[in-house]
């Protein structure tokens with residue numbers, strides 16, 4: 001018996017089907033050249049589109065919004081977004097500037113929600129393989145979307161997918177998310193323990209329009 005899909009997940013699936021577009025300023029380069037990219041003035045105007053968990057740049061570059069796509073930082077007051085993605089040439093850093101707060105929020109929220117997994121319904125826990133029943137309740141891992149029981153899961157922060165509060169993750173994903181966060185901290189040149197106190201949002205939750213948008217989308 002799998003649990004029914006809650007409203008929150010239905011909303012996420014709806015967002016994934018939506019089409020988003022915005023005119024942006026962008027500069028990009030290979031990850032190893034990120035320092036020079038930071039100081040480069042080589043901005044160009046591009047059309048960014050998101051549809052069915054894929055991000056398109058000028059209809060020529062195509063990036064999958066999966067777990068390899070990492071938001072490194074988002075600066076709401078400056079409408080800036082930095083992300084890392086796998087391209088044909090290798091790992092690339094993209095720095096984006098939006099012309100309005102509205103577009104910044106729309107696209108950033110669209111990326112976070114597109115990255116969330118579709119949920120898989122299974123009669124058994126994917127870690128311990130025990131069947132779900134009235135006592136062994138069925139839950140979902142917010143990072144891989146698979147069914148899990150309470151003893152094979154933990155509540156953790158999941159900033160990578162734009163969640164504000166702690167979320168239930170399967171024990172395998174707890175390690176995966178920890179590794180990804182460590183990687184993000186390395187790129188941001190930050191100490192993990194220090195930045196784990198803060199999240200990926202540059203504003204406190206109650207001031208962040210992005211955070212409240214993510215909760216209602």
Ligand SMILES: [Zn+2]
Pocket residue numbers: 125126127128129130148149150151152
């Ligand atoms: Zn289990």
Ligand SMILES: [Zn+2]
Pocket residue numbers: 141142143144145146169170171172173
């Ligand atoms: Zn998982």
